[in-house]
Amino acid sequence: MKKTFEADVVVVGGGPAGIIAAIAAGRQGARTVLIERYGFLGGMSTAALVYPWMTFHTEAGEQVIRGIPQELVDRLIACGGSPGHLRDTVGFVSTVTPYHPELFKVTAIDMLMEAGVKLLLHSFVDDVEVREGRIRSVTLTGKSGRIQVQGSMFVDTSGDADVASLSGAPTRIGRDGDRLTQPMTMKFRMRGVDLGAVKRAMIDNPDNFYRKTPFADLERIPLTGIQGFYAEWKAANLPINRDQVLLFAGPAEDEVLVNCTRVQGLDGTDVEDLTKAEEEGRRQVLMMAEFLQKSVPGFSRASISAVGAQIGIRESRRIDGLYSLTIDDVVSGRKFPDAIARSGYPVDIHDPSGKGVKAAWIGGDGAYDIPYGCLVAKGIDNLLAAGRCISTTHEALATTRLTPSCMATGQAAGTAAALAALQGTSAAEVDANRLRECLRKDGAVV
Known part of the structure; x- marks a missing residue:
């Protein structure tokens, strides 16, 4: 019953x-x-x-x-x-x-x-x-x-x-x-990130980051988001179909949320497609983490601390x-x-x-x-x-x-x-x- x-x-x-x-x-x-x-x-x-x-x-x-x-x-x-x-330091919106x-x-x-x-x-x-x-x-x-x-x-x-x-x-x-729907993303966190080094890279080379980034204010406001590292991303030529790196700082002082993987062409309401998405998303996480550690300032001592229990569906x-x-x-x-x-x-x-x-x-x-x-x-x-x-x-x-x-x-x-x-x-x-x-x-x- x-x-x-x-x-x-x-x-x-x-x-x-x-x-x-x-x-x-x-x-x-x-x-x-x-x-x-x-x-x-x-x-x-x-x-x-x-x-x-x-x-x-x-x-x-x-x-x-x-x-x-x-x-x-x-x-x-x-x-x-x-x-x-x-304040959103990516500059895409006013606040996060x-x-x-x-x-x-x-x-x-x-x-x-x-x-x-x-x-x-x-x-x-x-x-x-x-x-x-x-x-x-x-x-x-x-x-x-x-x-x-x-x-x-x-x-x-x-x-x-x-x-x-x-x-x-x-x-x-x-x-x-x-x-077709917007792509899915397997998000993950990394600890051990030197966010001071990330901020310095943004201030020293603004052309390598999103045009609306509030560069003039970065010295005095908390770093909340980073969009760019265009040169590093282009040089890496990874098999992930996107055009830049997107990171969000926190919640810990040495932590970031990485929003970079991209799984396309699959249906989030189909169990077989979701299975493929989870597999591909987790492979991309490992690929992205290695890229950040080797190529992006502030990440040389960083490591993965958490991966989503499921892939993110937009x-x-x-x-x-x-x-x-x-x-x-x-x-x-x-x-x-x-x-x-x-x-x-x-x-x-x-x-x-x-x-x-x-x-x-x-x-x-x-x-x-x-x-x-x-x-x-x-x-x-x-x-x-x-x-x-x-x-x-x-x-x-x-x-x-x-x-x-x-x-x-x-x-x-x-x-x-x-x-x-x-x-x-x-x-x-x-x-x-x-x-x-x-x-x-x-x-x-x-």
């Missing part, structure tokens, strides 16, 4: 979007369950070592993501788990937010418990029961066998739109035409919702009457088949709106999405996929799910004005 749980709101996926969604729903008074397949929380931020969080601000420095995501950062600052928002992944995992659990959320780890959703256009339950597989979780509202924060796909809701993947399946955010919406800084989140992160498309990254910046006041329709799935009355699998085009996903934006949509989806569950309405029937009022009350910027 299956064990059964009942809830008002069921959130599937314990990454940053799911954590914030569950906290938001619980705080609204909804009985909330959060389901996560790993034995720890954090999603890409922990399992795949995605670091740091980019960005809570516009290019001009206006903070447009607050609410529960900022509360999480404040809690991390208080326990020594983050220095807060720091470093954090300690282990302290993040525990802080997230603390906040979930305070909100009264029931947490089910080591639980993989593999079946969704749908009746008359509504999800009745999801079935989990785990150590204790099959578990059924019944709910009034469901929030898909799986990153891969797993619940939407299993429910029969329409989904999309990759770019139109060839369905793009996979997403819902086809009531509205799909477009590249024009983003670069024009479009405002929507049903806006439930804002973002100042630029468009950042890692080429699905080539070496480069295509970037585009946001016009207007430097931020664009994400409308509520991007969270509402078609065909299933009680399903919302948040995080990487909201409804966008391939190009627009290249900004909404970043963690602070995922957190912001998580707060909106969790709040909307609680309102719908407690009022007995569908996702589409949630009053956007009421939702926006609730979000503002809880500190969000809409």
